[in-house]
Amino acid sequence: MGKIISMSFIYFLLFLLFLSLFSLFLFYTFLLIGYLITKVPFVSLSKKDIHKILKMMNLKEGEVLVDLGCGDSQFLIEAEKKYKVKTIGYELSLTAFILSKINILLKKAKTKIYLKDFFKINLSYSDVIFCYLFPNVMARLSEKLKKEVKTGTKIFSLAFPLPDWPNEKILYLDEKNKKGKIFIYQK
């Protein structure tokens, strides 16, 4: 009897091990697929950096804040909770999208996220746009935003500039050491 129970327990542990490895496999496979589609890796920001950027944005209650490539949506959730703005994100990596959904659920946030390519979305409704992308997509994004966003829209791009936008302003996450550039534009 005791032998049967211990065998069942070993099978149960093996099943749990298999389930964990399979989940890890799915997590990294979808992360890789996301990267192959977008050519932009999923990297999440620290809470400290999120709040530094949000402070720079000088958000007003009710404004619409959009994150292009919202990752795990921590940025949008923090913005919604602290500044009472409407938050919308687009994400193409299934792994990041699922993490977003879990975070939104856990934090009881109203942030809306879509598993969509932001290049296919008309962004004219945005008041403030945030992005943390890669140099290979910035020229295309720059053209899109120039054509599309309404007058007054503010754009904050972490790490990489939008080519050919006038009146570029630069702030730093680490002002003292001039590290972590935030490129700021207004239409």
Ligand SMILES: C[S@@+](CC[C@H](N)C(=O)[O-])C[C@H]1O[C@@H](n2cnc3c(N)ncnc32)[C@H](O)[C@@H]1O
């Ligand atoms: C560096 S992460 C930034 C995540 C988040 N914005 C943050 O700051 O924590 C960039 C994300 O953009 C997503 N992405 C890149 N191009 C995209 C596109 N065209 N449409 C939707 N998501 C995109 C990637 O999948 C990746 O998760």
